[in-house]
Amino acid sequence: MASHGIKDRVAIVGMGCTRFAEHWDKGLDDLIVDAATDALESAGTTKEDVDAYWLGTAQSGMSGITLARPLQLTGKPVTRVENYCTTGSEALRAAAYAVASGAYDVAMAVGAEKVKDAGYQGLNAFPVPGDGTARTLTAAAMFSMVAPAYAKRYGVGEDELREVLARIAAKNHANGALNPRAQFRKPVSPEAVCASPRVAGTLGVLDCAGVADGAAAAVVVRAEDAHRFTDRPLYVKALSFVAGSGSGLMDADYDYTWFPECATAAADAYAQAGIIEPRRQLALAEVHDCFTPTELVLMEDLCFAERGTAWQEVLGGTFERDGELPVNTDGGLKSFGHPVGASGLRMLFEAWLQLRHEAPAERQLDTDRTLALTHNLGGYPGEMVSFVSVVGTELG
Amino acid sequence: MRGIVSIAGYVPYRRLERSSVTDFFGKGGGAGTRAVAGFDEDTTTMAVEAGRAALDSCPTGRSSVFFPGDEPMAVWLSTASPAYLDKTNATVLHAALGLPEEASAYDFGGALRSATGVLNAALDGRGTVLVTVADRRDGLPTSVDEQAAGDAAAAVLVADDGPGTPVIAEPLARASLTTELLERWRAPGEACSSVWEERLAEGWYAALGQRAWERALAAAGIDGGGIDRAAVVGMHGRAVAAVRRSLGVRPGALADDLTATVGQSGSAHGALVLASLLEQAEPGETIALVSLADGADVALFRTTAAVAVWRPVAPVADQVASGAPIDYARFLAWRGMVTPEPPRRPQPARVSSAAASRSVPWKYGFVGTRDRSSGMVHLPPARVSASGGTVDDMEPAPRADDLATVATFTVDRLAYSPSPPVVFAVVDFDGGGRFPVELTDVDPDGVAIGQRVRMTFRRLYSAEGIHDYFWKATPVRSAPSAAATRS
Numbered sequence: 001m002a003s004h005g006i007k008d009r010v011a012i013v014g015m016g017c018t019r020f021a022e023h024w025d026k027g028l029d030d031l032i033v034d035a036a037t038d039a040l041e042s043a044g045t046t047k048e049d050v051d052a053y054w055l056g057t058a059q060s061g062m063s064g065i066t067l068a069r070p071l072q073l074t075g076k077p078v079t080r081v082e083n084y085c086t087t088g089s090e091a092l093r094a095a096a097y098a099v100a101s102g103a104y105d106v107a108m109a110v111g112a113e114k115v116k117d118a119g120y121q122g123l124n125a126f127p128v129p130g131d132g133t134a135r136t137l138t139a140a141a142m143f144s145m146v147a148p149a150y151a152k153r154y155g156v157g158e159d160e161l162r163e164v165l166a167r168i169a170a171k172n173h174a175n176g177a178l179n180p181r182a183q184f185r186k187p188v189s190p191e192a193v194c195a196s197p198r199v200a201g202t203l204g205v206l207d208c209a210g211v212a213d214g215a216a217a218a219v220v221v222r223a224e225d226a227h228r229f230t231d232r233p234l235y236v237k238a239l240s241f242v243a244g245s246g247s248g249l250m251d252a253d254y255d256y257t258w259f260p261e262c263a264t265a266a267a268d269a270y271a272q273a274g275i276i277e278p279r280r281q282l283a284l285a286e287v288h289d290c291f292t293p294t295e296l297v298l299m300e301d302l303c304f305a306e307r308g309t310a311w312q313e314v315l316g317g318t319f320e321r322d323g324e325l326p327v328n329t330d331g332g333l334k335s336f337g338h339p340v341g342a343s344g345l346r347m348l349f350e351a352w353l354q355l356r357h358e359a360p361a362e363r364q365l366d367t368d369r370t371l372a373l374t375h376n377l378g379g380y381p382g383e384m385v386s387f388v389s390v391v392g393t394e395l396g
Numbered sequence: 397m398r399g400i401v402s403i404a405g406y407v408p409y410r411r412l413e414r415s416s417v418t419d420f421f422g423k424g425g426g427a428g429t430r431a432v433a434g435f436d437e438d439t440t441t442m443a444v445e446a447g448r449a450a451l452d453s454c455p456t457g458r459s460s461v462f463f464p465g466d467e468p469m470a471v472w473l474s475t476a477s478p479a480y481l482d483k484t485n486a487t488v489l490h491a492a493l494g495l496p497e498e499a500s501a502y503d504f505g506g507a508l509r510s511a512t513g514v515l516n517a518a519l520d521g522r523g524t525v526l527v528t529v530a531d532r533r534d535g536l537p538t539s540v541d542e543q544a545a546g547d548a549a550a551a552v553l554v555a556d557d558g559p560g561t562p563v564i565a566e567p568l569a570r571a572s573l574t575t576e577l578l579e580r581w582r583a584p585g586e587a588c589s590s591v592w593e594e595r596l597a598e599g600w601y602a603a604l605g606q607r608a609w610e611r612a613l614a615a616a617g618i619d620g621g622g623i624d625r626a627a628v629v630g631m632h633g634r635a636v637a638a639v640r641r642s643l644g645v646r647p648g649a650l651a652d653d654l655t656a657t658v659g660q661s662g663s664a665h666g667a668l669v670l671a672s673l674l675e676q677a678e679p680g681e682t683i684a685l686v687s688l689a690d691g692a693d694v695a696l697f698r699t700t701a702a703v704a705v706w707r708p709v710a711p712v713a714d715q716v717a718s719g720a721p722i723d724y725a726r727f728l729a730w731r732g733m734v735t736p737e738p739p740r741r742p743q744p745a746r747v748s749s750a751a752a753s754r755s756v757p758w759k760y761g762f763v764g765t766r767d768r769s770s771g772m773v774h775l776p777p778a779r780v781s782a783s784g785g786t787v788d789d790m791e792p793a794p795r796a797d798d799l800a801t802v803a804t805f806t807v808d809r810l811a812y813s814p815s816p817p818v819v820f821a822v823v824d825f826d827g828g829g830r831f832p833v834e835l836t837d838v839d840p841d842g843v844a845i846g847q848r849v850r851m852t853f854r855r856l857y858s859a860e861g862i863h864d865y866f867w868k869a870t871p872v873r874s875a876p877s878a879a880a881t882r883s
Contacts, residue, residue: 121740122810131755132747132856132864133776135832137820141808145822149804152845201806247782249822250775252830256804256822382832 005272013229014043020214020337056091084378089344113339144201166190176331183337212337216345238272248382283369286347399566404449424538430659442549491760531662546659550667601635620644630688773829
């Protein structure tokens, strides 16, 4: 019994990603067609040559038909998957494992979400009939409880922590400002983040991810076939996933300063990929910055910083574009936006661009490292799902 | 001997300064305050809180009351503002108090006077009965009812005197006079009452009250000078004042009728005032309660020696003294008189009756489970232990009466609530177990890590006519004065 991983057995050979935005003029089908078409073109293949499809969408549609109909796929196995905000990553896992198993030669993972048609602020889960005792707090409120807990545990002053969180938001907005696909293209100062209207706890609206529509897609093949599609494939080094049991919500020892599901998923991914020092080995990391305290804590859960030190690393610029380990170089959920089912694959798209040195010059990282990490989570502190992938351009 | 074994009032936390009505409209209002039910309180939830306090005040404890003999306690509810029609509201009390299925639960009538009748019926009846009365009184802005009325509940535990149920006050005499007169009415579905020109009923009530008073005194074989404490209750303020003047009791025997602080709380008010009188009474006192509602009802009680060892856990005087203000704008919003724009978030879906039916001990009783092997408490209840993984080796872990401590908290300004923002905390119970829970009767800046909280039964929201009842936490507030001590 072990998590063996599928290191170097499958490769990503084509990707597409729409702009993430309030796409009032585009429906889910349009976003799916745009992302899938770009991914197929990028891989130099056609929909007929893809043997199996997985669609990740949290609540924009049900069943594989949500993908099969807009793409007019006939006679293909098409599956819709959902796993909270890791839904897009879940589609990639399914496609990668399907190819690794030998069941299919070519598989496609599509993630798509049409959030802005609901007419509500933030993200909303559709209601499951229940006994009326489940809490109805927003994600912002659940994650806002991390900030005071972290400050208290590590002796960080309230104002100091406020500045740290603002720096995280400002960094991701600065990155997004350079990215034509990002929802928000305007740099935001740390002062503006601090001054933004309060949403929950000490978090202002600028501490929260953008809410956007969008889609992204990836074509996955066996590693040995990769060069038939592209001369610069991304090899899958690790795919790990952990679903929490929810016990953090009733465990008096859980202190809201870390996400055990993320730490476990990261350890598994590093073991699969053979990564010893992620901070020195990774060219970049795309992490689930749904709220600014989330990114702060993730820097420790993902072993980019020692426990209790991430706040100092943030202030020291470690995770800036020109820092030791750039994080969320595409703008992150914060400024790229967060169409739930698409976000996991959007993160992978940034790894695809940066590791292949295909990002526009103004935002291409100057790096000779060949590995990137994507981290995707869903749920809340105490009750969370977490995904970590590592991809790289070299075999071995 | 059959009589009152325990009694408790429930006064909601918020108080409206009556002058704030005048400040806003240039008319209406008055002096003093009125009690205001929380946006998450209805007559059922307030009756639950009063019932819990009455039971917990019994020196013999709840279990001896639930099964005093072979016959389990019955729970009755009377209110002029029921949360449901057709469906029995007392069954919610039954579930919240964790009563066995053999215990009966009945609602009694919509009229204000039913509250008097139900207590009389319990005193005349048999077995152990928890009589609860509650009301949530509305009035149009600037009306007399808006400012003079109040929201409250009370619970009276009635039983035969016995080792598990020592009677603290026994009925001495009663008189009830009735004639038909339309002076206050409200059609089903309407929030506010209508009243006839009040001078019509003033004299009518005064005369009827006087005659009933004399009959009760005669039946008891005493005169007004033999009354130690007396109160007159009723929605007709002028009639109440007139009857008070005519009682002929000793100076000082006329008690505070709570109208200056709580307001006339309709169905609840008689038992609420009676609770307040008994909380101050010594053994051997004669207590009189006059109720004016579609007639006149006089009840005389005599306190027993047991009243000296009876320990009210939440004296009315303490509750009155520990309230906090609510501004008039929020009051109007809570009463549905104005409708502020809600957060742009979906409203909760209705509760599934099927799901709720499987969840009665948890949803209504706040009973979790405790793993017998590891001791870990699971809130909500679980079959598989989060600590050790044993399956179906759990025992009930009731936590409704446990105090808890705030581990962390937040204020959610985006989430849907009938009264945003949502104040929310992760709390650890003294008896073990952690639960993330909404706080109530608290200001957003009034929460701190380490704060002590207790659980309170509330209505979270309503959708498609279905009320969602569950528990919230509220700060433990120490009594501001020694008001509990008997005078």
